[in-house]
Amino acid sequence: MTIRSISKFAAGVAIVAMMAGAAKAAETVEVLHWWTSGGEAAALNVLKENLHKQGVEWKDMPVAGGAGSAAMTALRARVTAGDPPTAVQLLGFDLRDWSEMGVAANLDDLAAKEGWDKVIPPALQAFRSMTATGLQPRSTSTRPTGCG
Numbered sequence: 627m628t629i630r631s632i633s634k635f636a637a638g639v640a641i642v643a644m645m646a647g648a649a650k651a652a653e654t655v656e657v658l659h660w661w662t663s664g665g666e667a668a669a670l671n672v673l674k675e676n677l678h679k680q681g682v683e684w685k686d687m688p689v690a691g692g693a694g695s696a697a698m699t700a701l702r703a704r705v706t707a708g709d710p711p712t713a714v715q716l717l718g719f720d721l722r723d724w725s726e727m728g729v730a731a732n733l734d735d736l737a738a739k740e741g742w743d744k745v746i747p748p749a750l751q752a753f754r755s756m757t758a759t760g761l762q763p764r765s766t767s768t769r770p771t772g773c774g
Contacts, residue, residue, distance in 0.1 A: 653681065653682060653683060654682070654683045654685055654712075655677060655682055655683070655684055655685065655712045655713055656685040656687055656711040656712045656713070657684060657685070657686065657687060657711060657712065657713045657714070657715070658687040658689065658697055658700060658701055658704070658711040658713070658714040658715065659686075659687070659688060659689070659697065659715035660688065660689055660690060660691070660692075660693070660694045660696070660697040660715060661715065662688045662689075662690040663690075674686075685712075687700075687711055694715070694717060697714075697715065698720070701714055705727075710729060721753055
């Protein structure tokens with residue numbers, strides 16, 4: 627799988643740290659996702675390997691099926707029980723809902739420190755700024771067409 631393929635695939639989803647999970651030790655990251663088949667699993671393995679090289683253990687929480695709907699059911703159950711995973715695979719605008727509920731961590735400082743603006747496509751940057759009322763785009767010019 628090429629970097630281009632991985633980037634293209636990753637552009638369709640967001641992996642977001644959940645607030646309660648972010649408080650856990652940084653050495654272990656529990657990730658709820660639905661990347662369970664073929665190329666999806668290969669792309670996920672690249673992320674796992676990169677974390678491993680940094681000394682971070684990846685605790686896998688795969689939930690297959692339903693194009694992520696089963697994973698969202700599992701996520702709701704975990705958040706409701708007060709035990710959210712450290713990170714979760716989300717489809718674009720679902721991130722707004724979780725942010726409005728106050729369970730998505732703000733990654734702005736980390737993004738600024740690591741220069742994410744240089745590598746994140748403009749359409750995805752519309753999701754990067756978080757406020758008390760949810761995610762707000764930093765510039766309406768970077769919002770994807772039809773985002774209301």
